[in-house]
Amino acid sequence: MELKIPLLLYGTAWKEERTAHLTETAVLKGFTCIDTANYPTTYDEKLTGDGIAAALKSGIKRSDLFIQTKFAPVWAHHPKKIPFNPHQDIEGQITESVRQSLEHLQVDYLDSLLLHVPFEDDRDNLIAWKVLETFVPHTIRSLGVSNFKLLQLKEVYANATVKPVMVQNRFYKETGFDSDLREFCVERGITYQAYWMLRNNPEILASDILKSVAAKLNVEKELAFYVLILGLGGTQILDGTTNPERMEQDLKTVGEVFGNRGRLRELQGDINAFRQLLSKLSTVAE
Structure with missing residues (x-):
């Protein structure tokens, strides 16, 4: 289906x-x-x-x-x-x-x-x-x-x-960001819906990679975090904002990045760096 x-x-x-x-x-x-x-x-x-x-x-x-x-x-x-x-x-x-x-x-x-x-x-x-x-x-x-x-x-x-x-x-380091589970999902066409990203990932929210992507997209770091998770592929974000302006901004930014292959290619280096950061933090959690 x-x-x-x-x-x-x-x-x-x-x-x-x-x-x-x-x-x-x-x-x-x-x-x-x-x-x-x-x-x-x-x-x-x-x-x-x-x-x-x-x-x-x-x-x-x-x-x-x-x-x-x-x-x-x-x-x-x-x-x-x-x-x-x-x-x-x-x-x-x-x-x-x-x-x-x-x-x-x-x-x-x-x-x-x-x-x-x-x-x-x-x-x-x-x-x-x-x-x-x-x-x-x-x-x-x-x-x-x-x-x-x-x-x-x-x-x-x-x-x-x-x-x-x-x-x-x-989606947090205590579970290794579900790396093995997400791989299983990708191989079988299962979509991974991520939640709880903003509550328990202080290292990522304070990271240089998030600051860099936020600056490139001219958005807040939380939205940059969403973009990077989506950039992993086979993922969705559970967005619970209560701010109508953020609703608009989140939809607009995600639509622009993932509806424009050129824009997504520009972020590929950042997405790769994000993967490395997840791997590093997962190792620390172990």
Whole structure:
């Protein structure tokens, strides 16, 4: 299955009561991929749906958007915020959660659903995956995983009929920037969705390479960081900015760099230096 997913996804986590407004703003500013989750601890999926619905009234079509949500196992939820009946079997939990997501998001299909975190018993990942496969391709168009280690991803991939097509993970040195996992993804056409870049990478944010790219593009270092990650190839960025001007700038800069081969070639030396920096920091972390 060939998916056309933009390089930037708008992340709706931690937006609380501002979720609807910020989601609507993001879509109107040009974001075409919205990432959410049926995970009330950090997401408000219903308000995300309200924001999407409001944006669609402006003339944007549902088919213009890529809507991605997630299912999380019982153990990952706050005990008082489990959205589905936790006493059901895995099939019942997933079925109820998918139904809720469709209702919350006010849509009749989901472009993507991710298994938000692995189950406590890795064998249950395979059971859950088989359940998720029953929704493809009509209710759910594509499947993926989040917060998975390489061995867990390999096991799902090897046993899946519907292969995962995206992995959403934290991008930081404690995991070696997922270098081996990203290589596995590239070899199999799986898109790597990076998040948490800005929270736990102080060495990179203070690096000369980021300052250099930021100066070349005349942007802030955070956006330069996004560009370098995208330059690795096979990657997407989960962008959760709450600033409308930054939404515009992020989309504009990424569109200019990756829509212009000449501009991207100009940055190839910086991208290579960035790869070397990631390798160096990964070695330090070990």
